[in-house]
Amino acid sequence: MSALLEARDLVRRYWMRRGAFGRATEVRALDGVSLTLERGRTLGLVGESGCGKSTTGRLVLGLETPDGGQVAFEGTPMPPPGSRAWRAQRARLQMVFQDPLGALDRRLTIGSQVAEPLLIHGRPAGAAEVAALLTEVGLREDHGQRYPHQLSGGQRQRAVLARALATSPDLLVCDEPISALDVSIQAQVMNLLMELQARRGMAMLFISHDLRAVRQVSDRVAVMYLGRIVEEGAPDDVLREPAHPYARALVSALPHPGRRGQRILLSGDPPNPADRPTGCAFHPRCADAVARCRLEAPALRPHADGRLVACHLAHAPAPQFVEMGAA
Structure with a gap:
């Protein structure tokens, strides 16, 4: 199957200045990230806050x-861009924000905001089109007359989601789409995303x-740390x-009463991106690090089971964990 999206060796730098006359310091948010995403498939991107996940999403969409x-x-x-x-x-690439x-304009009705992408791209944007989109995501037609604070x-x-689907995108970038929702609602939104993907083939x-x-929705998973993918x-x-x-x-760290293996506690905080080790x-926080880890950055290379791993010690025995339940 041919790739819908390919990202190769992405690098994204920002510059940080301390004080009005301080020296500008380079912050490398992404440091050689490569991704491949096939049509109709889902790639899950996980990692700590500040590791570069959202930056990757913005580059994929062409926002940066x-x-x-x-x-x-x-x-x-x-x-x-522009x-x-x-x-x-x-029109073929859309985003769902956290x-x-x-993400919604509080001054405009929901219906007018769902219709906006259609108008921008010169497509029919009447009441019937808006109602169909609202119905597809589980809302009623009268929700289109309400304002965001009324929902x-x-x-x-x-x-x-209805607004993102208006242009029938081939790729949907979902940036923490359930983290701001109550736990009881998260599963509903996750199921809706999977239903929409199966129906539309995006x-x-x-x-x-x-x-x-991530496990519930993804076909492949990529783990990021400090601007790099360390396992996929x-x-x-x-x-x-x-x-x-x-x-x-x-x-x-996942809570699971039947899990085999002990909790692995990382020492210290994530390194400052402006002062990369x-x-x-990862070697300052890794209990297994050896001298080579402190001197040579590992490449992302093939490992067992068709996965990719960036670790000099990747072939060392790893602890096993029981299967996790669905979200």
């Missing part, structure tokens, strides 16, 4: 330009720190028997 590397959609490089070609392509209230959190996220980049949610593979492989020590720590970025 990478400082290195390239994003290609159906084999064609992403056009420059160009006519980029605006035309954006905070549905912040619950789950209803607002459904409205955001691909999804699902960004989250919730491993249970099938959810059952990565989340049951992780090979990278950082992925092991993430999985071991030499060698493997």
Whole structure:
């Protein structure tokens, strides 16, 4: 199956200045990230806050330009942001944000906001089209006459989904789409996403720190740490028997009464991106690090079960964890 989206060696730098006259310091948010996403499939992107997940999503959508590397959609490089070609392509790439209230304009009705993408791209945007989109995501037609503050959190996220689906996208980037919702609503939104994907055949980049949610929805999982992917593979492989020590720590932290293996506690805080460690970025927090880890950054290379792992010690025995329940 040909790739719908390919990202190769993405680098994204920001500059941070301390004080009005302080020296500008480079912060490398992404440091050589590569992803491949096939049509109709879902790639889950997980990791701690600040590891570069959301930055990856913005580069994939063309909302920002990478400082290195390239994003290609159906084999064609992403056009420059703001160009006519980029605006035309954006109809096929849409995003679902973490905070549905912040993603909606509080001054406009839900119906007018769902119709907006249709108007921008010159498509029919009458009452029938808006009602069909609202119904597809589980809202009533009269919800279109309400304002965002008149809806619950789950209803607002459904409205955001309706707006994202208006242009019939081929790729949906979901950036923490359930983290702002009540636990009782999260499962409903997750099921809705999977139903919409099955019905429409679109691909999804699902960004989250919730491993249970990622496993439920994803065909492949990529674990990020400090701007790099450290492990990628099938959810059952990565989340049951992780090979990278950082992925092991993430999985071991999941509460599960029947889990085998002890909780792995990481020492210290994540390194400052403006002062990256030499060698493997994870070595200051890794209990198994050796001299090579402090000197040489490991490449993401093939491991068992068709997965990719960036660790010099990836072939060392790893603890096994029982299967996690659904989100």
